[in-house]
Amino acid sequence: MKNIVQGAIANGQKALSEYDSKRVIAMAGVPVSRNALARSRDEAVAFARDFGYPVVLKGCSDILTHKTEMGMVKLKLKNDDEVAAAYDEITGKGITLDGVLVQEWIEGDKREFVVGLTRDPQFGPCVMFGLGGIFTEALKDVSFRVAPLSTLDAEEMIDEIRTKKLLGEFRGSPAVDRDGLVKALVAIGNLGVEYDEIAEIDINPLIIDGSRPVAVDALVILRRETAADEKSA
Amino acid sequence: MKNLTALFYPESIAVVGATENTLKWGSYILTNILDGGYRGKVHPVTVRGDTVYGRKAYRTLRDIEGAVDLVFITTPADTVMEVMRDCAAKHIANVVLITSGFSETGEKGEALEENVNAFAREHHIRVVGPNTMGIVNTASSLYATGSHVRPRKGGISIITQSGNVGNQIMEWAEQESIGIGKFVGSGNEGVLSCEDYLEYLADDEDTSVVLMYIEGVDNGRRFREIAEYTTRKKPVIALKAGRTAVGSKAAQSHTGAMAGSHKTYESVLKQSGVILAHTPTELLTISSAFDSMPLPKGKRVGVVTLGGGWGVITADECEERGLELPPLPRDVYERLDALLPPFWSRGNPVDLVGQPDIDLFFAATDAMVASDAFDAVILLGMAGSGKFVTRIFEARQRLGFAKEKEIDEFKKIFADRQSKFLDNIVDLMEKYRKPVYPVALISSPGDEIVHGKKGSAYSVILYSSPEEAVFCLDKQYEYSRYLRKRSVGYEEHCAGSDSKRPESAFRI
Numbered sequence: 001m002k003n004i005v006q007g008a009i010a011n012g013q014k015a016l017s018e019y020d021s022k023r024v025i026a027m028a029g030v031p032v033s034r035n036a037l038a039r040s041r042d043e044a045v046a047f048a049r050d051f052g053y054p055v056v057l058k059g060c061s062d063i064l065t066h067k068t069e070m071g072m073v074k075l076k077l078k079n080d081d082e083v084a085a086a087y088d089e090i091t092g093k094g095i096t097l098d099g100v101l102v103q104e105w106i107e108g109d110k111r112e113f114v115v116g117l118t119r120d121p122q123f124g125p126c127v128m129f130g131l132g133g134i135f136t137e138a139l140k141d142v143s144f145r146v147a148p149l150s151t152l153d154a155e156e157m158i159d160e161i162r163t164k165k166l167l168g169e170f171r172g173s174p175a176v177d178r179d180g181l182v183k184a185l186v187a188i189g190n191l192g193v194e195y196d197e198i199a200e201i202d203i204n205p206l207i208i209d210g211s212r213p214v215a216v217d218a219l220v221i222l223r224r225e226t227a228a229d230e231k232s233a
Numbered sequence: 234m235k236n237l238t239a240l241f242y243p244e245s246i247a248v249v250g251a252t253e254n255t256l257k258w259g260s261y262i263l264t265n266i267l268d269g270g271y272r273g274k275v276h277p278v279t280v281r282g283d284t285v286y287g288r289k290a291y292r293t294l295r296d297i298e299g300a301v302d303l304v305f306i307t308t309p310a311d312t313v314m315e316v317m318r319d320c321a322a323k324h325i326a327n328v329v330l331i332t333s334g335f336s337e338t339g340e341k342g343e344a345l346e347e348n349v350n351a352f353a354r355e356h357h358i359r360v361v362g363p364n365t366m367g368i369v370n371t372a373s374s375l376y377a378t379g380s381h382v383r384p385r386k387g388g389i390s391i392i393t394q395s396g397n398v399g400n401q402i403m404e405w406a407e408q409e410s411i412g413i414g415k416f417v418g419s420g421n422e423g424v425l426s427c428e429d430y431l432e433y434l435a436d437d438e439d440t441s442v443v444l445m446y447i448e449g450v451d452n453g454r455r456f457r458e459i460a461e462y463t464t465r466k467k468p469v470i471a472l473k474a475g476r477t478a479v480g481s482k483a484a485q486s487h488t489g490a491m492a493g494s495h496k497t498y499e500s501v502l503k504q505s506g507v508i509l510a511h512t513p514t515e516l517l518t519i520s521s522a523f524d525s526m527p528l529p530k531g532k533r534v535g536v537v538t539l540g541g542g543w544g545v546i547t548a549d550e551c552e553e554r555g556l557e558l559p560p561l562p563r564d565v566y567e568r569l570d571a572l573l574p575p576f577w578s579r580g581n582p583v584d585l586v587g588q589p590d591i592d593l594f595f596a597a598t599d600a601m602v603a604s605d606a607f608d609a610v611i612l613l614g615m616a617g618s619g620k621f622v623t624r625i626f627e628a629r630q631r632l633g634f635a636k637e638k639e640i641d642e643f644k645k646i647f648a649d650r651q652s653k654f655l656d657n658i659v660d661l662m663e664k665y666r667k668p669v670y671p672v673a674l675i676s677s678p679g680d681e682i683v684h685g686k687k688g689s690a691y692s693v694i695l696y697s698s699p700e701e702a703v704f705c706l707d708k709q710y711e712y713s714r715y716l717r718k719r720s721v722g723y724e725e726h727c728a729g730s731d732s733k734r735p736e737s738a739f740r741i
Contacts, residue, residue, distance in 0.1 A: 156504075160503075
């Protein structure tokens with residue numbers, strides 16, 4: 001994990017690619033969707049077959065933002081041909097990529113949460129939890145705790161959101177694995193405490209698959225000043 | 234930790250800039266100290282005149298014979314360094330720097346303040362302020378703020394980053410007879426910060442509740458540690474101002490955009506067991522509940538009401554805040570059934586269906602508070618019901634059907650009954666260690682709000698509305714729950730937080 005973060009800083013990166021972001025949070029203990037970085041069309045198809053259809057393809061690079069708006073995300077691809085076509089389209093936009101991320105498609109049950117890390121100038125790393133998906137910033141149903149989090153802190157921040165009912169049994173879906181969620185929140189807090197180089201983290205959405213929370217998108221932002229220091233040194 | 238005992242319990246005080254000119258701080262502070270009943274020595278210091286308010290005045294601090302524990306400085310900013318040097322020369326360790334015109338005014342004032350702060354630190358002088366309203370310690374009858382407010386002695390101590398907000402809270406406390414312990418306006422926090430005051434009050438035996446008005450702290454981590462330490466010992470109620478201010482940090486992530494400093498502050502406060510208030514009036518209301526009553530051990534509420542509507546309102550308020558109204562246990566049911574007319578509510582809330590019977594009030598209260606089924610009891614409309622009847626007699630008198638003497642007798646009987654009813658509540662709170670919240674049927678300005686009983690640590694608060702009673706109960710339950718969760722296996726919770734991580738779900 002240290003290698004990924006420090007390697008990126010040595011490269012002068014401001015953020016980790018989605019692939020590396022997910023690797024980092026997974027190593028910390030947050031469950032993420034299965035994904036692999038394909039560097040050729042055949043490799044993409046092979047990964048997709050291995051995961052089983054449908055799959056998602058995303059252009060992967062540390063400088064890519066607004067992936068969806070740039071047509072860099074292809075959802076729910078159902079067969080080899082669709083994967084091959086999507087690979088060509090993503091790589092054909094003339095943008096330098098690390099590769100194309102092949103990711104298992106998680107249907108989920110529409111319950112989407114957000115987990116994040118931010119740094120407060122007074123209190124240091126803070127963990128956020130709340131309602132995820134496209135309405136996150138409109139509804140702002142989120143709670144914060146300063147890291148490191150005890151499991152009690154994590155439980156209390158989960159119970160603090162207005163939409164906490166979504167965590168129980170909901171429209172035929174089982175209750176969310178609370179322990180898993182608590183562990184994820186504690187883990188993200190610990191990342192903030194252990195890695196000064198990490199400025200912020202967005203995990204959105206964290207989809208509920210059955211009862212299990214799974215991160216399907218993640219972004220780790222690195223400290224700019226640290227990156228600059230490394231460069232000049 | 235900085236020992237602030239000599240600051241709050243000085244044996245001798247000097248006021249630099251003392252004057253009889255009514256509208257000067259040197260007069261506000263001095264008259265307040267002298268009029269407030271402070272029993273130690275008080276020395277006015279001024280370059281003009283031999284006496285101030287009848288006390289022998291000194292030209293400088295150095296001229297005072299004997300030791301001085303605490304100095305109030307009210308002279309202009311550019312004279313303060315000289316006074317500080319006098320303090321150092323006289324080995325004075327505590328200063329309340331009332332003077333403004335420092336860092337709050339810009340660069341020049343900032344440089345001036347930094348000189349004063351550096352000098353104070355070097356000579357181990359504890360400085361409150363600058364730009365402070367002053368301090369109060371009712372335990373030593375020391376009223377030394379710019380405002381001549383005289384709350385009665387009590388356990389609520391106030392740390393405020395705004396002198397005016399804190400002063401207004403003391404005014405309300407005086408009006409409502411709510412006891413105040415200490416007050417400190419932290420001002421610019423040049424040397425002593427609100428963290429220092431909190432740390433001191435955590436272990437101060439005269440303080441049972443800490444009330445804080447916060448705009449911002451300089452050392453977030455230290456504040457959090459001290460807040461967490463303090464809430465293990467006593468409740469801390471805080472208002473963090475600036476709810477609507479947008480975080481100035483340019484955030485890159487969505488998480489950062491939603492954080493903002495206020496949200497973080499509130500999270501830190503909650504995480505440390507601090508109870509949040511949204512307005513200054515709430516600060517005092519919540520604090521006085523904590524100061525007067527035992528904590529509820531759980532969230533099961535028993536309600537007794539003189540009429541149905543209030544019971545429903547109270548039940549709604551409880552439900553919305555996550556408090557529960559369990560059904561009446563059999564023994565309570567049978568006891569009340571024997572006393573009440575057949576059409577009574579037969580459930581919780583217990584509706585006394587308007588029976589104006591003082592014996593029934595006592596019996597219902599006793600039965601509900603004594604029951605293990607409830608962690609807290611709310612009593613609606615029994616207190617204050619004498620006033621209701623008095624008003625009927627007053628109308629009769631105006632109509633010529635009652636004599637004044639008769640009314641006076643009734644008033645006395647009702648006052649006596651109310652006093653006994655409230656005394657009984659104090660006794661019940663002592664006996665069962667659970668809070669009881671009576672809501673007055675009628676309350677008028679000037680009526681008793683806090684009812685104490687000699688020899689008891691608890692007192693009864695007469696709430697003016699059901700929602701206020703439930704609001705306070707909910708805050709007390711929040712704190713009680715925080716403590717309970719942390720005392721049961723809290724250390725294990727913390728220790729387990731970074732060990733055993735779940736197996737990685739990531740595959741390459």
